[in-house]
Amino acid sequence: MQQYFISSAGVKIPKLIYGTAWKEDKTADLVELALAKGFRGIDTACQPRHYKEPLVGEGIQRAYAKGLKREDLFLQTKFTSISGQDPDDIPYDQDKTLSEQILESFTVSKINLKTDYLDSLILHSPMANWDETLVAWQTLERLVETGEVKQIGVSNCYDPNLLSKLYQHAKIKPALLQNRFYRDTNYDSELRKFCDENNIFYQCFWTLRANVHILKSKAIAKLVESKGKTDAQIFFRCLNHQNIHPIIGTTSSKHMEEDLDIFSFSLSDEECELIKKSGPY
Numbered sequence: 001m002q003q004y005f006i007s008s009a010g011v012k013i014p015k016l017i018y019g020t021a022w023k024e025d026k027t028a029d030l031v032e033l034a035l036a037k038g039f040r041g042i043d044t045a046c047q048p049r050h051y052k053e054p055l056v057g058e059g060i061q062r063a064y065a066k067g068l069k070r071e072d073l074f075l076q077t078k079f080t081s082i083s084g085q086d087p088d089d090i091p092y093d094q095d096k097t098l099s100e101q102i103l104e105s106f107t108v109s110k111i112n113l114k115t116d117y118l119d120s121l122i123l124h125s126p127m128a129n130w131d132e133t134l135v136a137w138q139t140l141e142r143l144v145e146t147g148e149v150k151q152i153g154v155s156n157c158y159d160p161n162l163l164s165k166l167y168q169h170a171k172i173k174p175a176l177l178q179n180r181f182y183r184d185t186n187y188d189s190e191l192r193k194f195c196d197e198n199n200i201f202y203q204c205f206w207t208l209r210a211n212v213h214i215l216k217s218k219a220i221a222k223l224v225e226s227k228g229k230t231d232a233q234i235f236f237r238c239l240n241h242q243n244i245h246p247i248i249g250t251t252s253s254k255h256m257e258e259d260l261d262i263f264s265f266s267l268s269d270e271e272c273e274l275i276k277k278s279g280p281y
């Protein structure tokens with residue numbers, strides 16, 4: 001049901017992972033359901049404005065009670081800087097240094113998720129300037145060195161020069177980039193090339209919402225008919241074939257099943273190339 005990618009840090013990342021944003025009080029039930037259906041990766045954030053991280057932890061606990069093992073789960077969360085937090089609900093002391101904020105946020109995440117290590121910890125976005133981004137990165141590196149985090153990455157980084165600079169300065173290289181997949185950034189084509197060349201896992205969101213024109217394209221319509229799959233299944237399968245790994249945030253049990261089924265069929269390079277042209281991406 002799942003396929004995995006071995007990251008530069010040696011972490012087994014499921015190619016489809018379940019996203020937990022905006023699930024509010026349904027978070028625990030949906031996480032439990034996603035794990036029961038076969039998802040083995042969870043994406044969340046220490047950002048109460050959009051993610052109920054304690055309820056993610058509760059959903060995972062329920063899955064453990066049914067037999068899931070921690071070592072079979074890929075657990076990813078994010079450090080969100082003050083600018084991305086609700087000012088009335090910041091999950092760490094904003095008067096502390098940036099480095100201390102990150103360590104405190106990490107501690108809160110471990111408590112919320114009831115784990116003593118994370119498979120992946122990512123910066124929700126680069127900081128406001130390079131110096132702060134480097135401080136933040138070096139703090140994440142320390143957590144890898146203590147063994148509490150297996151790999152580190154970055155999200156919402158749309159500047160290829162910045163990712164390249166971070167890669168050059170990093171003692172521990174970014175293993176993952178999580179970005180919005182949409183037309184306005186030319187679908188990160190330059191960044192994705194850099195990721196492919198440097199073994200960085202490219203993970204995307206907004207995949208369906210921002211790409212209705214691709215879902216409704218002739219290239220996909222033809223494959224929907226010949227393969228007997230939905231437009232979302234064809235698109236997700238094609239993206240995975242091209243090293244683009246969507247995060248799935250569905251609230252529907254049927255969509256969870258359909259999405260996990262995408263590895264039961266294949267698409268040729270030529271078929272994927274036609275879909276790519278309808279982006280174009």
Ligand SMILES: NC(=O)c1ccc[n+]([C@@H]2O[C@H](COP(=O)([O-])OP(=O)(O)OC[C@H]3O[C@@H](n4cnc5c(N)ncnc54)[C@H](OP(=O)(O)O)[C@@H]3O)[C@@H](O)[C@H]2O)c1
Binds near residue numbers: 022155156209258
């Ligand atoms: N790093 C960041 O800044 C950032 C930002 C946004 C999101 N994320 C992460 O990415 C995850 C996904 O967010 P997203 O914005 O891409 O959208 P999403 O939350 O996955 O929403 C997908 C939308 O498409 C619909 N849908 C229809 N068919 C579907 C199918 N077969 N599979 C899945 N959805 C289907 C869903 O409706 P149904 O519910 O009815 O299926 C839903 O309305 C989030 O939960 C979060 O973990 C990260």
